Amino acid sequence: MGDRRTRAPDMEHSSGIRLNGGDVGRAAMPAGDNGAERSPLLRKDWRYIDKPELDDLTAGEWALLQKQRNAYYAEQQALQALRFLGAAEHDASFGYQINNYRHCLQAATLAHRAGEDEETVVAALFHDIGFVACPDSHGAFAAALLANYVSEKNIWMLRHHAIFQQVHLAGVHDHEVDPEERERWRGHPHFDWTARFVDCYDQRAICARYDTAPLSFFEPMVHRVFARPPRRLIVD
Numbered sequence: 075m076g077d078r079r080t081r082a083p084d085m086e087h088s089s090g091i092r093l094n095g096g097d098v099g100r101a102a103m104p105a106g107d108n109g110a111e112r113s114p115l116l117r118k119d120w121r122y123i124d125k126p127e128l129d130d131l132t133a134g135e136w137a138l139l140q141k142q143r144n145a146y147y148a149e150q151q152a153l154q155a156l157r158f159l160g161a162a163e164h165d166a167s168f169g170y171q172i173n174n175y176r177h178c179l180q181a182a183t184l185a186h187r188a189g190e191d192e193e194t195v196v197a198a199l200f201h202d203i204g205f206v207a208c209p210d211s212h213g214a215f216a217a218a219l220l221a222n223y224v225s226e227k228n229i230w231m232l233r234h235h236a237i238f239q240q241v242h243l244a245g246v247h248d249h250e251v252d253p254e255e256r257e258r259w260r261g262h263p264h265f266d267w268t269a270r271f272v273d274c275y276d277q278r279a280i281c282a283r284y285d286t287a288p289l290s291f292f293e294p295m296v297h298r299v300f301a302r303p304p305r306r307l308i309v310d
């Protein structure tokens with residue numbers, strides 16, 4: 075896949091592409107060939123591919139999709155990540171003073187006020203975005219969300235932060251909790267940073283009285299991080 079930052083060019087002169095829906099706006103639900111409602115295109119000058127099966131697409135149609143998708147990602151990825159997080163704003167808590175949404179904002183606020191760099195603040199904001207949807211893998215969930223845009227240090231931290239939290243659970247009698255599990259990575263280049271993130275921000279972000287910044291405060295940071303040229307780095 076090419077650079078997602080590539081903006082969709084004027085495709086008026088492409089061949090083999092149906093022009094249905096050229097004037098479609100956000101609110102419109104244009105009918106396709108069989109009268110079925112199609113989702114509106116993001117931009118008025120984009121085109122639909124009207125074939126119902128991917129195997130039937132031509133090279134030209136794939137090229138068009140690629141260009142439109144690159145522009146779509148550039149504009150929509152940060153917005154969708156913010157919507158994921160924002161959807162949990164009014165969720166109930168399972169026992170902490172604050173819900174997971176406020177915990178994420180509070181961790182990010184603590185990181186920001188401690189002078190951490192912007193991508194770290196954004197990593198803190200999203201570090202538990204999957205905490206309820208996929209609890210056992212929520213670190214990997216957050217790491218995957220940001221992997222193309224933040225440093226290896228923060229990808230590794232996101233992936234492993236839940237394991238590093240277990241050192242704080244020495245008094246918990248649960249056969250699945252091993253307070254020493256993080257020792258497997260002692261000496262790893264990102265061990266100290268992950269331990270500091272957990273100790274300084276994650277562990278301290280459950281206070282209802284804390285003056286937590288609102289999501290709107292972090293939105294420009296999120297957009298700037300997702301606007302970085304995407305990398306293909308995969309960290310194991």
Ligand SMILES: [Fe+2]
Binds near residue numbers: 202213
């Ligand atoms: Fe977590």
Ligand SMILES: [Fe+2]
Binds near residue numbers: 177181202276
């Ligand atoms: Fe957390």
